[in-house]
Amino acid sequence: MKDKFLCVMAGYDDNTEKFLADIQNRLNKNGFDGNHTKDLPQHITLGTFPVDKESDIVSLVKKIANETRQFEITFNHIGIFGGSKVLFIAPDTNFSLLQLKENFGECFNWTPHTTMLIDDVENINRAIPIVAEYFRSFKGQVQTIHLYEFWPTRHILTLRFVD
Template sequence: MGGKFYCVMGLFDQKTNRHFKKLEDSLRQKGYEPAELPPHLTLGIYVGLDEKKLLTWVDEFSKKHEAPELYFNHIGVFGTNICYAAPRVDKKLLLFHEKLHEKYDDFSGDEGYLYSIRSKEWVPHATLAMGEPEIIKPLIPHLCEEFKPFTGKMTQLAVCEFTPMREIGFFDLKGHYNRKVV
């Protein structure tokens, strides 16, 4: 990915994060150091969009929408350099994603195309390990053994700027009222 862009991430409750922590700890025992980002689903990547407009939209969206329950039922790989846990994809999750993109899908650019509605290729996932194939390939059998399906809950949306990473705002989904803009 080239220059500056914004990312909207779905963050999880503590119970869901504990499941990911167990997987991260098992990866550490195998000598792999997971990324420092919290477990999340990337919901959108935006390029050339005014920061305040994006923050306002995510704030409005989060007040009106409750995230669907997630059932992380499998692990997968993208190529040979990313391993992830993924939730079952159902209509509720796809509708949540589609509604988030109603306003600014055209700002996905090349960087965020695969997360956009127009691509029709979004793969909701939480990255577990990312790196060179010789590092990731040995982790796959281990993760297959360690992974057990679990139910999860997305409770908050985060807006971050990349590169470098800068946290901009955190917005609790419907039913929560702890808005935080950094």
């Protein structure tokens, strides 16, 4: 069993959520189930923390949600990393996104992304054309922040940023 941990994630507006989920659903309909966690909102991971820090992280998430305005991001590319086992869609990094991330750990060596598929190299290579066919550059909004615990998955909190 994997170690338990907390995960803070940035969430999107409804249109962005739907667009990204539709691409992921197309992968699923084409037989790509992958190893990524299912039934989560589309997101950018901002940080992970030990479970014994839950009350501190809940307080921090609430504070950040009350101080952060919703902001626009532009998704311009797809990519792979993690030994070619992770296929993702990524936004251009902007000041608002970096500022949000810095609340939960430094940005050095951080690539903001939304995972579409975690799988073996062969399946990732077969899935790329499907994502490429449906992906187009688009603007979205970061509007929410989520806190989850993993293994098993437990939703703790979702808050909206300031309008």
